[in-house]
Amino acid sequence: MSKNLLQNINSPTDLRQIPEQDLPQLARELRDFIIDIVSVKEGHLGASLGVVELTIALHYVFNTPEDLLVWDVGHQAYGHKILTGRKDNFDTNRQLGGISGFPKRSESEYDTFGVGHSSTAISASLGMAIASNLNGNLDKNHIAVVGDASIASGMAFEGLNHAGVTDANLLVILNDNAIGIDPSVGALKNYLTSVKEGKNPRQNNMIKSLNFDYSGPIDGHDIFAVIKELRRLKNTKGPKFLHLITTKGKGLEQAEKDQVKYHAPGKFDKLTGEIIFTSEENLPPKFQDVFGLTLLELAGKNEKIIGITPAMPSGSSLKFMMDAFPKRAFDVGIAEQHAVTLSAGMATQGMIVYCNIYSTFLQRAYDQLIHDVALQNLPVIFCLDRAGLVGEDGATHHGVFDLAYLRCIPNMIIYSPMNEIELRNILYTAQLGLNHPIAIRYPRGRGEIMDWKKPFEKIEIGKAKLLKKGSRIAILSNGFIGTNVIPALAEIKNPHDFAHYDFSFVKPLDENLLHEIFKTFENIITLENGTIKGGFGSSIIEFASTNGYLIPIKTLGIPDEFIEQGTVEELQKYSKIDPKSLKNTFESY
The missing domain is CATH 3.40.50.970 (Thiamin diphosphate (ThDP)-binding fold, Pyr/PP domains)
Known part of the structure; x- marks a missing residue:
């Protein structure tokens, strides 16, 4: 029991060399590894702890990456990442320049499909399975791991409905823990609960009625039972459905007790599980x-x-x-x-x-x-x-x-x-x-005003407002990102050259004020916390074109690319919309 199994695993090939009786120890080590890293680096915790046995069993039984495994949403895929060659850089998870918090095709051949939004795994896996049939790969397995909250989504039902009338070699695994980020809701959740409690006779099983080979429910933390059933299903053709019962946060007492809070708890003590709270006194509200x-x-x-x-x-x-x-x-x-x-x-x-x-x-x-x-x-x-x-x-x-x-x-x-x-x-x-x-x-995170509970005032629709007077250049910002302009202007040598307007309404635009601005200033700069292609800046350019204004317009915002993970401050800097980057831009005029 003293040997460290995980340290020698860099791929599922290594995993398959471990004797089956040693896998419970590996499960403990994998849980401890996830807890060690996430307690310090933060991230999604409970979902991955809940599928440790399933993760090991899937890579142990199936020949990944030739057999194709899709994790729905991806909150549950930390163990998968660790076992598929990313153990040594898992501490960079969700950080700038590090690995993604979700499965990502460009990151690993084991990440067969990018998943950030839920309920896509069944459709994607079915697409892969049908393609395999057409390509003559009749023995290839295709596995979709879906949570009970995700399977209630319309898209998941669409995938199940189609799969049931195909001969696709598809295995849908329901990771049933009765919770997504918040507790699962709806009639399907109630049905699954009754199945778990043995209240639904098998002949009334709705999954079987969709022409799936249904098995379960079984204990998703009994790794030997899971492996036994996966081996049976591996050799069963057509659409199959395995119902697993798991506990979100398994292995960390506090995470099991408070599954909502420990979905993504921030920093916590890895020994006690206690969340390390930072004082929220004297902070503006979220x-x-x-x-x-x-x-x-x-x-x-x-x-x-x-x-x-x-x-x-x-x-x-x-x-x-x-x-x-x-x-x-x-x-x-x-x-x-x-x-x-x-x-x-x-x-x-x-x-x-x-x-x-x-x-x-x-x-x-x-x-x-x-x-x-x-x-x-x-x-x-x-x-x-x-x-x-x-x-x-x-x-x-x-x-x-x-x-x-x-x-x-x-x-x-x-x-x-x-x-x-x-x-x-x-x-x-x-x-x-x-x-x-x-x-x-409105943005993620906190604002800047402590005393925000003021008496209500009606806002006039479509009106922009002047925040700072200036002589040559007009800065038009949209929403909260405009607060970055204020410190940027405070540090430049010629702040009097710049006027600053808040165009909170992108539609309808305050065209009366825009006419005044275009007739008054030499240059215009727009700023938004959104893509510059088609966004607020584009609306100002369209206004200028429609009305025959020819003065230069510079648009600042998110560039025409998918922005990866990092802190908001780091990503604003990358996009050149943080206060320091704005200061440099303003000083160039």
């Missing part, structure tokens, strides 16, 4: 909490207010309203399309709906946004959390495309508050009756 607490305040005064989120009640802070008004606040699960159209349906009946979705996840409901909301001009209030660069989650999670993909939709109002007070006031203004849908985008 934007998500400004949203959640303001909505709670408004909902207490207006019974028509509804809150909706797809599976992110804690992350979005809609939890405040869900606790106080459970009949008017809904977690609909990982179902962004449903969330948007559900909101539209409620809006037709006069309800005031705040649909809270992370910016990156609203991309998944783009058709519903256009057809079900904007085309019918329904006044749904979209609250887009995590807009702009979000940091260590990387390219799959940055909310940098929303200005571009929203701006082209008729009837949409788009607003980016510059601070917490403006977020509070636009949430108040939206429920007064805008007669159009509105997207309110």
Whole structure:
């Protein structure tokens, strides 16, 4: 028991040399390794701890990477990364220049599909399986590991529905731990619970009815039972479904007890599991909490207010309203399309709906946004959390495309508050009756104002404002990123040359003010926390072209590439929109 098995494993080939009876020890070592690194470097903890035995068993039984393994979402793939050649640089996980926190095709041949958003694994694996059949690779295995929260998504059902009428060699493994980031919800979750408790006779099994070879449920932490069943399934052709029962956070007592908090706990003591809290006294609030607490305040005064989120009640802070008004606040699960159209349906009946979705996840409901909301001009209030660069989650999670993909939709109002007070006031203004849908985008993390709970003030739609007077050059910024302009201007030699305007409304633009600006200044600089292709800066260039203005316009924002992981500060620096980079840009004029 004293020998260290993990230190000699650099690939699944090495793993397969270990006697099967030693695998429980390897599982303990792998858990300890994950806990050691994540306790110091931070990251997603509970999901990967819950699938340690499954991870070992999959690479032990199947001939990866020839057999193709897809991890849905990827929160659960840390053990997979460690066993597939990334043990020695796992401490760079989610850091600038390090390995990604999610499976990534360009990183390893064992990462067969990039997964940052949920519920894609079944469709991707089925596509691989059908292609293998067409290529004559009839013995190749294709495995999708899906959580019980993810399998309730519409896309997962679409994949299951198609797979059941094919002869694809596909194995879907349900990692059933009754929790995603927050506890799983919905009728399917209740069904799975009844299956686990033996209340559903096997002839009524809904997975079997979809023409899958169903087995389980079995204990996902009994590595010998898992290996035995995987070996059977490896030699069974056609679509198969294995139901595993696991515990998120397995092996760390606190992570098992508080699975929501230990999904991504930050730094913690690896021995005791206690989270190392940094004092939040005298710190400005998180934007998500400004949203959640303001909505709670408004909902207490207006019974028509509804809150909706797809599976992110804690992350979005809609939890405040869900606790106080459970009949008017809904977690609909990982179902962004449903969330948007559900909101539209409620809006037709006069309800005031705040649909809270992370910016990156609203991309998944783009058709519903256009057809079900904007085309019918329904006044749904979209609250887009995590807009702009979000940091260590990387390219799959940055909310940098929303200005571009929203701006082209008729009837949409788009607003980016510059601070917490403006977020509070636009949430108040939206429920007064805008007669159009509105997207309110705000960043991840904290603002800058301590005393933000001011009396409500109505915001005039489509109005920009002058923040600083200047003589030659006009800086037009959108939202919170504009706070980077202020310290940058404070350090340059000629600050009086620069005027600074906050264009929180990207749509409608304040065209009256823009005419004044274009007639007054020699140069214009635009700044946004979004892609410069098609975003706020593009709208200013379009305005200039339409109206025949010829003065130079420089657009600053996120470059035309997928930005990888790093801290928000590091990624702003990379994109040249941090205060120091802005200072250098301004001094060049």
